[in-house]
Structures are given as C-alpha cells and as structure tokens.
Amino acid sequence: MFGLDRKDLTLFLVVVALALFAPFLLNPFPSDSGLAQFNAGYPDLMQRFVIFGIFAIGFNILFGLTGYLSFGHAAFLGVGSYAGVWMMKLLTMNVIPAIIISVIFAGLLSALIGWISLRRSGIYFSILTLAFAQMCYALAYSVLTPITGGETGLQLNLDDPRIIGASQTAEGNIPVPHLFGLEMNQTWQLGMGGWEFTFSAGYYLAAVVMLVSFYLAIRLFRSPFGMMLRAVKSNQQRMNYTGLNSRPYTLAAFVISGMYAGLAGGLMVAMDPLAGAERMIWTASGEVVLMTILGGAGTLIGPVLGAGLIKYLENILSKINKGVLEQWFAVMPDGIDTFLVTIVYPFIGKGWHLTLGIIFMLVVIFLPGGLVEGAQRIGKLFRRTRKPAATDDPEHHPKPQPHVGE
Amino acid sequence: MGILEVKDVNKNFGGLKALSDVNLSVRENSVHAIIGPNGAGKSTLLNCLVGKLIPDTGSVMFDGQSVLGRKPHEINQMGISRVFQTPEIFGDLTVFENVMIPCFASRDGAFRMHAYEHTRHETDIVSMAEQMLADVKMLEKRDIHAASLSRGDKRRLEMAMCLVQRPRLLLLDEPTAGMSRADTNNTIELLREIRDKRDITMAIIEHDMHVVFSLAERITVLAQGTPLVEDTPENIKGHPKVQEAYLGEAA
Ligand SMILES: Nc1ncnc2c1ncn2[C@@H]1O[C@H](COP(=O)(O)OP(=O)(O)OP(=O)(O)O)[C@@H](O)[C@H]1O
Numbered sequence: 212m213f214g215l216d217r218k219d220l221t222l223f224l225v226v227v228a229l230a231l232f233a234p235f236l237l238n239p240f241p242s243d244s245g246l247a248q249f250n251a252g253y254p255d256l257m258q259r260f261v262i263f264g265i266f267a268i269g270f271n272i273l274f275g276l277t278g279y280l281s282f283g284h285a286a287f288l289g290v291g292s293y294a295g296v297w298m299m300k301l302l303t304m305n306v307i308p309a310i311i312i313s314v315i316f317a318g319l320l321s322a323l324i325g326w327i328s329l330r331r332s333g334i335y336f337s338i339l340t341l342a343f344a345q346m347c348y349a350l351a352y353s354v355l356t357p358i359t360g361g362e363t364g365l366q367l368n369l370d371d372p373r374i375i376g377a378s379q380t381a382e383g384n385i386p387v388p389h390l391f392g393l394e395m396n397q398t399w400q401l402g403m404g405g406w407e408f409t410f411s412a413g414y415y416l417a418a419v420v421m422l423v424s425f426y427l428a429i430r431l432f433r434s435p436f437g438m439m440l441r442a443v444k445s446n447q448q449r450m451n452y453t454g455l456n457s458r459p460y461t462l463a464a465f466v467i468s469g470m471y472a473g474l475a476g477g478l479m480v481a482m483d484p485l486a487g488a489e490r491m492i493w494t495a496s497g498e499v500v501l502m503t504i505l506g507g508a509g510t511l512i513g514p515v516l517g518a519g520l521i522k523y524l525e526n527i528l529s530k531i532n533k534g535v536l537e538q539w540f541a542v543m544p545d546g547i548d549t550f551l552v553t554i555v556y557p558f559i560g561k562g563w564h565l566t567l568g569i570i571f572m573l574v575v576i577f578l579p580g581g582l583v584e585g586a587q588r589i590g591k592l593f594r595r596t597r598k599p600a601a602t603d604d605p606e607h608h609p610k611p612q613p614h615v616g617e
Numbered sequence: 618m619g620i621l622e623v624k625d626v627n628k629n630f631g632g633l634k635a636l637s638d639v640n641l642s643v644r645e646n647s648v649h650a651i652i653g654p655n656g657a658g659k660s661t662l663l664n665c666l667v668g669k670l671i672p673d674t675g676s677v678m679f680d681g682q683s684v685l686g687r688k689p690h691e692i693n694q695m696g697i698s699r700v701f702q703t704p705e706i707f708g709d710l711t712v713f714e715n716v717m718i719p720c721f722a723s724r725d726g727a728f729r730m731h732a733y734e735h736t737r738h739e740t741d742i743v744s745m746a747e748q749m750l751a752d753v754k755m756l757e758k759r760d761i762h763a764a765s766l767s768r769g770d771k772r773r774l775e776m777a778m779c780l781v782q783r784p785r786l787l788l789l790d791e792p793t794a795g796m797s798r799a800d801t802n803n804t805i806e807l808l809r810e811i812r813d814k815r816d817i818t819m820a821i822i823e824h825d826m827h828v829v830f831s832l833a834e835r836i837t838v839l840a841q842g843t844p845l846v847e848d849t850p851e852n853i854k855g856h857p858k859v860q861e862a863y864l865g866e867a868a
C-alpha cells in the first residue's frame with residue numbers, strides 16, 4: 212500500500228497514529244497532579260516537535276545517506292522564515308503561499324551554498340557550510356536589516372501592505388495566520404476526568420505536513436536515488452568509475468534537505484509570524500546535527516525521535532527550578548534532601564544542556580546507531596529470550612505450534 | 618587500428634619515470650594481457666586510461682575518441698569498465714545493490730533524479746542484476762553487506778559490477794589475486810565464456826601466468842615503465858628479454 216514495503220508501511224502508520232493522538236499521548240498526567248509539569252501535550256511544544264522533526268528528517272537525507280555533514284543548515288531554516296513572513300506582509304495571511312515561498316527560497320540558497328561547498332568533502336565541506344551560514348547570520352543581523360529587521364527581527368505590522376486581506380482586523384489588531392479561514396492559533400479543549408487535552412489547528416497542520424514529509428523521505432530512501440546517495444557515502448571513487456557523476460547527486464540531496472529546512476522555517480512562521488537572525492546561528496545548525504545523531508543517522512525514524520527528545524528536554528527540564536526540586540525531595544530526611552537538591556540542581560533549569568551533553572555522550576559511546584539502535588537491541592533481547600523456548604528439545608515438541616500472530 | 622590506442626605516453630611521479638614512451642594497441646574483441654614485475658607501471662597505465670591520472674605527454678584513444686581530459690564517469694559511459702587491484706566496491710551496501718548500481722548507470726546515464734519509484738519495482742534492473750549474480754555464482758549472498766565478503770568474493774563482485782554494464786573494453790587489474798585455485802579457475806571460465814559470447818575487449822594485468830596463458834591472445838611485457846615486447850603467448854614464453862626482465866627475476 213502507498214508503494215511502501217510492509218515494514219515501512221507499519222512504521223509510517225505508527226508515526227501517523229503517534230502524530231494524530233499526540234495531544235493524548237503527551238499528556239499522560241492529570242493536570243492537577245504534581246507530575247503535570249512533565250506533560251508535553253500543549254500546542255506550542257507539540258508544534259516544535261513536528262517542525263524540528265521535519266528539519267531533522269531533511270538533514271538526515273543529506274547526512275544520513277551521503278555522509279556529508281553540513282554545519283550550516285539553520286541558514287536555510289532562517290531564510291525560509293524570513294521569506295514566509297514577507298509573504299504574509301505583502302500577499303496574504305494564508306499560510307500556504309508563505310510555506311511555499313519558504314521552501315523555494317531555502318532551495319535557492321541551498322543550491323548556491325551547496326554548489327560551492329560540495330567542491331570539498333569531509334571536514335572542509337563542514338567548515339564551508341558553517342562559514343556560509345555564519346555569513347548569512349551576520350548579514351541578516353546587520354547589513355540586511357531593512358529586509359530582516361536586524362536585531363529586533365522581522366514582524367508583522369499594522370500597516371503592512373497586504374494585497375489579499377486587510378492590514379488590520381476590525382478591532383485594529385494584526386491578523387492571525389490562517390489556512391483558508393481556519394486560524395492557526397485556534398484550539399479546542401477536551402476535559403476527561405482530571406485530564407485536560409488541547410487540540411490546536413496549528414499543530415494539526417504542522418503534523419500533516421510532517422507526515423507528508425516523512426512519507427516522501429521513506430520513498431526517497433527506498434528509491435534508486437536513495438541508493439545512489441548511500442553509494443556516495445560508501446565509495447565515491449567506485450561510483451565515478453561506474454559511470455555515475457556524484458556531484459549532481461550530492462547537490463540534489465543538499466538542495467532537498469535545504470528545502471526541508473525551509474519548510475520547517477515556513478511552518479514556524481505559520482504558527483507564529485515572526486523571524487529573527489538567531490534562527491540562523493551556528494548553535495541552531497549544531498542542534499539538528501545532535502538530533503540526527505542522537506536518534507540515529509541514516510535511519511528513517513531516528514531524526515524524528517532525536518528532535519522530540521531534545522525539544523522535550525529543552526522545554527521540560529529547563530522549566531524545573533530549585534523550588535520544584537525542594538518540593539520533590541521534601542519527603543527525604545533532613546540533610547539528605549538538601550544534598551539531593553544540590554546534586555540534581557546543575558542538571559535542570561538552565562543546566563539542561565549538561566543533561567543533554569551527558570545523554571549525547573552516552574548514546575555516542577554505547578549506541579553509535581542512536582536511539583533506534585537502542586530500540587533494536589531491546590527488541591533483539593526479547594526475541595532471544597523467546598526463541599530458545601520454541602526451538603530447544605525437538606524431541607519433545609515434534610510439531611511446534613506457531614505463535615499467534617506470527 | 619585497435620579499439621584502444623595508446624601513443625607515446627609518459628608519466629612521471631616527481632623524479633620517478635613510471636611510464637616512458639608507452640605505445641600499446643589493443644585489437645577489438647581480443648584479450649590482451651599486460652605483464653611485468655612489481656612497480657613496472659601496469660596499474661599506472663590503467664589509471665591513465667580511466668581518467669584517474671592524466672599522462673604528462675602522449676595520447677589515449679578509445680574507438681577513435683580521446684579519453685584524455687574526460688572525467689572518470691564520462692570515460693565509463695564511453696564503454697570502459699575497470700576492476701581495480703584492490704577491490705573497489707560499495708562496502709556498506711548489499712551485494713545485490715552493488716550490482717544494481719552499475720545497471721542504473723548504464724541505463725539512466727551519469728545522473729537521474731529518480732527519487733520516488735521503489736528500487737524493487739525496477740524489474741528490468743532487478744532481473745539483470747539477478748542474472749549477473751547467478752553467472753558469478755553469488756546469488757545466495759545477495760543480501761549480505763559487501764564489506765563482509767572474502768577478498769576473493771569482493772573481486773568476483775567487482776567483476777560482476779563491471780560485466781553487468783556490458784562494457785566494450787574491460788580493464789582487469791589482477792582479477793584473481795587473493796583467490797583460491799578453484800575460484801581462479803571459475804574466474805577464467807567466466808571470462809572465457811564472456812569473451813566467446815559477447816563483443817568485448819579485455820585488457821588484463823596478471824601475475825598468475827596460468828591465467829594469462831589461459832586467456833590472452835596477445836601479451837605486452839612492461840618493465841620499468843617501458844614495453845619490452847609484444848607478441849603471442851607462445852612466443853612470449855621463450856623470449857629471452859622476458860626471461861631476463863620478468864620470469865628470470867621471479868625464478
Ligand atoms: N600516485 C603515485 N604517486 C607516486 N608514485 C606512484 C604513484 N602511483 C604509482 N607510483 C609509482 O609508480 C611505479 C609504478 O607503479 P604501478 O602501481 O603502476 O606498478 P604495477 O606495475 O602496477 O605494480 P604491481 O604489480 O605491484 O601492482 C611504482 O614505483 C610506484 O611506486
């Protein structure tokens with residue numbers, strides 16, 4: 212079905228289910244319980260999960276398949292954001308044109324940067340992309356202020372010359388981005404017992420776009436083109452002597468992943484119509500590298516998992532403060548509680564980077580294939596413990612019954 | 618006129634004269650062996666044919682067209698495939714994918730944006746690759762990673778990758794090095810079969826004289842970058858210059 216193998220189809224359907232039911236799945240704790248702060252099912256964060264998921268899926272097409280490690284992908288996300296905001300300023304508050312123009316601009320910029328950077332490989336390629344991204348950042352921050360808004364960033368104003376639609380609403384406010392009238396910040400609440408679930412129009416738009424991107428990525432991975440990209444990573448020399456020109460392949464992969472980044476940038480604007488130069492800074496480029504490696508470079512689902520984990524830590528861990536810790540450990544005897552608070556404190560709040568660093572270190576050392584490899588190992592453990600029971604002692608089980616569902 | 622014409626080729630590495638005034642003519646649909654002691658410049662000569670190196674002087678013509686200044690993938694698209702001295706395969710890919718890639722290169726050219734179709738649904742490519750793997754008796758290894766093959770199997774795979782392209786000129790750099798006696802004989806058998814069935818020209822570098830004398834119609838002896846003699850296998854066997862430069866050294 213959908214032109215996918217059974218295994219890929221299963222994976223895709225699981226991701227569809229996760230994305231559609233995320234408002235439930237990410238809110239496992241009743242809203243008045245002490246654990247409610249671990250709930251991630253609010254629109255703002257869920258949107259970030261899927262948007263950064265798209266960013267990482269695209270990055271993985273370049274890095275995971277061809278092995279070319281770009282340190283400048285945030286530039287494409289940033290350009291996409293600026294283009295999207297301009298579309299809303301000039302044309303319409305409908306998000307579709309904004310998203311399309313984001314993808315186009317990111318594609319153009321990545322074609323230019325890729326065309327130059329791909330003349331080198333390895334560390335030189337990485338440095339070139341980093342240099343270009345930092346140049347874009349510097350330009351956006353200073354020289355291009357009329358276009359980018361410089362330090363303050365680019366925002367909508369009350370006097371934007373919007374061709375389709377009004378500059379301001381009847382109440383004199385800036386209009387809200389919408390999809391053919393459906394406003395992106397619209398939400399519906401559902402209360403069930405102690406639980407509160409929020410469904411947001413913006414999240415569902417982003418989730419559907421993510422699912423489409425994910426589907427296209429699976430198709431690409433399984434296509435001849437995807438195989439050629441893996442050939443680039445494996446042995447470029449053999450590829451060239453086999454009659455294939457590796458340059459256009461790497462450039463196409465670079466542009467596609469740049470367009471994914473632009474799509475993510477456009478969606479950010481659709482959720483919240485502003486853009487700033489900080490989206491292009493090198494730490495933002497580094498973050499998507501971490502997401503991809505953490506989840507599992509070259510795997511289909513890994514980048515999405517990595518993006519989710521990092522965004523979860525960033526938003527949940529960083530909100531825990533000393534007061535919350537003291538509450539948790541209050542049940543402990545005196546002395547021990549202050550001790551525990553002192554130990555844990557560096558890892559939360561602003562210190563969440565420390566936690567991320569440790570997790571990253573552990574994954575790279577013990578699970579070079581990322582979270583996906585971890586999941587595979589756990590899966591294998593289960594299979595290994597089940598198998599011997601089925602195969603040992605054939606004498607006593609002349610006709611082993613197949614497991615239900617196998 | 619041969620299909621491959623090498624004229625007055627010189628190649629220096631720093632002060633080292635790797636090739637000096639090499640002339641070579643390979644007749645179409647023949648098997649031409651190039652032999653010579655280690656460091657004679659045999660691999661360097663092949664490198665000049667496939668665009669890995671550019672000779673300092675001289676010309677290399679394939680089927681009336683110069684190959685010099687062309688990129689490796691362009692030279693391959695002209696109809697020249699090469700098996701390297703140390704196997705060059707796609708180690709991270711499966712054996713089957715290794716064979717499919719050259720099929721795509723032959724069918725679709727140097728680049729094709731082909732990102733939506735499932736590889737498995739390319740039935741013509743799949744059956745071509747399966748047939749090739751069956752020919753080299755590696756079909757049962759189709760799903761293992763090429764990097765985990767034995768050295769002999771890697772060579773066999775690389776040969777399959779070249780043969781499946783149906784090249785007009787096949788360059789083989791020590792195709793049986795590292796193979797068992799049985800595998801060597803299989804390889805000889807395979808190359809013979811292909812030589813008899815298809816229109817193909819082969820230039821083969823080999824240290825194993827059994828392979829050379831089983832396949833070659835003409836032999837060029839290279840020593841210290843210069844061709845000493847070119848003749849039929851029968852005449853080469855007893856040639857005094859060859860004894861001196863090559864067989865004499867080995868004995
Ligand atoms: N890229 C290079 N740079 C410098 N010297 C080289 C290079 N390639 C080959 N040489 C030198 O050129 C000479 C010829 O090397 P070549 O590999 O062509 O020999 P060969 O006949 O293939 O030997 P073998 O039988 O050992 O494979 C050697 O002395 C080698 O060291």
Ligand SMILES: [Mg+2]
Nearest residue numbers: 659660661702
């Ligand atoms: Mg050699």
